[in-house]
Amino acid sequence: MGNQRGNSILLLFVVFGGFFIFGLSENIKGPALPIMQSEFKLHESQLGFLLALNSLGYLLACSFTSSLSNMIGIKWTGILAFGSMALAGIFMFLSKGYTTLTLSYFMLYLGNGILEIGLGIMAARIFTKNTGTMLNLSHFFYGLSSIGAPILGASMMGWNVLGGELGWRGMYLIILSLSILPIIPSLLGRFPEEHQKDGESTSFRNLFRDPIAWMIVAILSFGVVSEISIGSWLVYYLENAYDWSLKKASGMLSSFFLFFTLSRLFVGPITDKIGYALSIMIFSAFSGVCSLAAVFSGEKGAILFAIAGIGIAPIYPTVMALLAKQYSKGVGTAITFTVTILGISSIFGNLLVGFIIDFFNRVLGQGSELFGLQAGYVFIAGMAILCSVCSMFLYKIFRNRKKVEGKEKRYGDFPIY
Structure with a gap:
């Protein structure tokens, strides 16, 4: 029992620490890029x-990490991700030109992609109970480090080290060297293997034909495009x-991230209690309504932009958490399928917002900037509303399955709907 408890603590360090370092590595670039x-005299x-x-x-890593974890195991997949991020920090420190800088960044985001999918697979296998609570708590650590990373x-x-400024090279070297820390509990811990269950294993072919997967x-x-x-x-x-x-304005954005991070800390038990599809439907609708109300109430309702978080x-x-329960046999494949397509979708999100703003400004002419x-x-809020609508359809699918089976269909200790 003691060994099992000690192993659980080690795995928590890997997952929570991994998400914390993931948030740091992704969000320290803001002050460094200018x-x-x-320094390198780069054009935009x-x-x-x-x-x-x-x-x-990042997308390339997302596409092969599931297969990689099946080949070498989730433990070594995580270690590879952490190691490549630390190595990227060394290469950034040694970068002398645009080409080496670009290759270093590419290695970093390759490691980030492996880490995101790897942590998702780890969490799905480790947190078999109260999955929604634990996954929201895991992402809380990502949000916590994201808030502090730019500062x-x-x-x-600006630190003075050995008579000179640390600079962006030294900053990246030190921050990314922290990636070595989760390797220690990773080497000591025993990671659970994928649970073998009766029935057909999840495959990309099956996911492409599964309407629930596409839903x-x-x-x-829709939810992540709105968030980003x-x-x-x-x-x-x-x-x-x-x-x-x-x-x-930056203070209001910080307030948004504060509400955002605290939400992940506290709402997880609610998702486990009422079900995942229903939780997503309620929370995404809340976000969309808050954003719409903020737009139409004017400056006096600006705080609603932050509360939408x-x-x-x-x-x-x-x-x-929903993927972990719905596709428990092959969760790595399901996460890879979902996150890869999400990455492609996210590319177009910001483009569409900018296009909509430009379109209305051009059509309506000068003086229509506010409109x-x-x-x-409104498009951003609409994405959250569409997320809620799709969740409603998914909720109905699970409800209908319950009626067909003539009993409550449970995943773990709670109804998924």
Whole structure:
């Protein structure tokens, strides 16, 4: 019993620590990019190519991580991810030009992609009870590090080390070296293998033909596009719609992330209690309604932009919990299928918001800037509403299955619907 408890603690360190470091590695680039651009004299197009290549590396990793974990095991998949991120930090420190910087970033995001899928598979196998609670708590650590990452990165770059500034190279080296820490409990811990159950194993072919899988993809895509778009466009909206200062608008975005992070900390037990599909339906609708109310109530209702974070935060981890229960035999394949398509969908999210704003500004002419901004943000809110609508259909599918079987269909200790 003692050994089992000790092993559980080690695995918690791997998952929670992994999500914490994942948040740091993804969000320290904000204060570093302008300095990199200045040092290497990069054009905006080169910077855009750098970030696009990162996304490519991330998607590439998402596409093969499930197969990799089947080949070498989830333990060594996680260790490979952490190791490649630490190695990327060394290469960044040694970067002397745009090419080596780009290759270093590509390696980092390749490691990030392996880590995201790997942590999802780990969590699905480890947290067989109270899955929604534990996955929301895991993503809380990602949100916690994401809040502090830009401030930490900017501060570290100004540190005086050995008579000179640490700079972006030293900052990346130190932060990404933290990836080594979860390797220690990974080596010591015993990871559960995939539960073998009767019935056909999940495969990409089966997922492509499964309407529930595509419904889950739609739910996650609409929810995450809304989430990412808020982070990308809220400051821009407040600055241009209400003439807010950058500091004031950034403060509202920080409030959004505060509500977002606290939501992941506290709402997990609710998702386990009432069911995943129903939880997503309620929370995404709440987020969409808050965003719409914020747009139409004007500046006096701006706090509703931040409160919307309560509803949008649980979507991603709760969908992961849903996948873990719905596709318990082959969860790695299901997560890979869903997240890969999500990554493709997310690329178009910010593009569509910008296109909508430009479209209305051009059609309506000068003086219509506020209407264009409102139209763009209504689209963001609409994504959350569509997430809720798709969840409602999924909820009905599970309800109908219950009626057909003549009994309550349970996954674990709770009704999934």
